[in-house]
Amino acid sequence: MSTNVTIDQWEIFQHGTRRSDTTITERIRVLATFEAETGVNPAYAQPLDIVRWYALHEEWSPGTHYTYHSYLTTWFKWLQLQDIRVDNPMVKLGTVKQPKRKPRPVADTHLIALLKTNMHHRTRVMILLATLAGLRCIEIAKFRGEDMDLPRGRMLVLGKGGDEKWVPLHPILAATAETMPVRGWWFPSNRTRPGQHVTRKSVSQSISDVFRRANLPGSAHPLRHWYGTTLLEGGADIRVVQELMRHGSVTSTQQYTGVTDIRMRAAVEKLDLHRAIA
Structure with missing residues (x-):
């Protein structure tokens, strides 16, 4: 054959x-x-x-x-x-050991600077979907106006393997939805794929271009890292974060977000040498 x-x-x-x-x-x-x-x-x-x-x-x-x-x-x-x-x-x-993933979230200061950078409106919307909903590039590419449920304050994410999940809608995304199509692809392909949505690679490239023009380190996926890490640092339960990030198991969430710097610093600061000496 x-x-x-x-x-x-x-x-x-x-x-x-x-x-x-x-x-x-x-x-x-x-x-x-x-x-x-x-x-x-x-x-x-x-x-x-x-x-x-x-x-x-x-x-x-x-x-x-x-x-x-x-x-x-x-x-x-x-x-x-x-x-x-x-x-x-x-x-x-034999087997090849899967390397442990380490979080690579965009720094808060870099994210602010990124959002202040001039860019096309639809690229800004892509960045907001990654940052405020944790969407992957392919999920952004396939997003439609029908996926927004403004009355209920939620949005539908078409994830890996065709899995669908409703997640809470951030107020900024709710306001952004007013500027986007109510029906159909939010990011239609203009030339190479008539009638279809843009590709995952196109979303990744558009966001990376903004990082580069802003002279900032980062790309699309670290925005998703920021979403998960910031939720944990804000005190969200890891099971909640798992659901919001649409991971199949909590183990994936633990590997993806890692132990946050804020939690490690807080743990170290609680060490009381005076009490140990006493």
């Missing part, structure tokens, strides 16, 4: 299991990159082929290595499931 036919079948399978378009595209891209750089059909790759491919990329971060390793693991498990392949070469490679 040719590489293209096999990968096409895998793509259909992933759509059937409701994987996101971004995940599917990335998984297929990684397989194509593997084949282009090794000259080996990924359906018939051996452990040594994979190890040598890893060795070509010393520049990979631990996170990238973990992600690509997991993509290949999923690929070979699917090949076995479809009886296309009997063995799984990833078994001989």
Whole structure:
């Protein structure tokens, strides 16, 4: 069976299991990159082929290595499931430990400076959705006027895997909604995708451009980090933050937001040396 036919079948399978378009595209891209750089059909790759491919990329971060390793693991498990392949070469490679995520929230002063920067209105709305609702880039890209429920003070977020969740609406976002379409995409594609919404990459690029013009460090995802971290620092229960950030488990929330600086500083300041001496 040719590489293209096999990968096409895998793509259909992933759509059937409701994987996101971004995940599917990335998984297929990684397989194509593997084949282009090794000259080996990924359906018939051996452990040594994979190890040598890893060795070509010393520049990979631990996170990238973990992600690509997991993509290949999923690929070979699917090949076995479809009886296309009997063995799984990833078994001989062992496991790659998932690196712990550390929070990278935008600093408060930087966020203020960012919002004072001149930008297109729709880019400002993207930033507000990330900052005041914790939306991911793909969630921002797919946002519609129908997702706003102003009378009830809530908004609908279409998350990973097609999951839908209503979350409380921040007053600033409620006011912002008055300036956006009541129906249809808030961020329609102007040229490349007529009738469709912009891509996740387009949202990320638009926000990154504003950071760059403002001469500030940061990008779209640290705005979501700011949302989660600020909720925790404000005293919100971690289960509440989990629901607001739409994480599948509280473990994800703990890894995502980390232990906040304010809480660590408060804990240290409570140390009483005089009482210990007494």
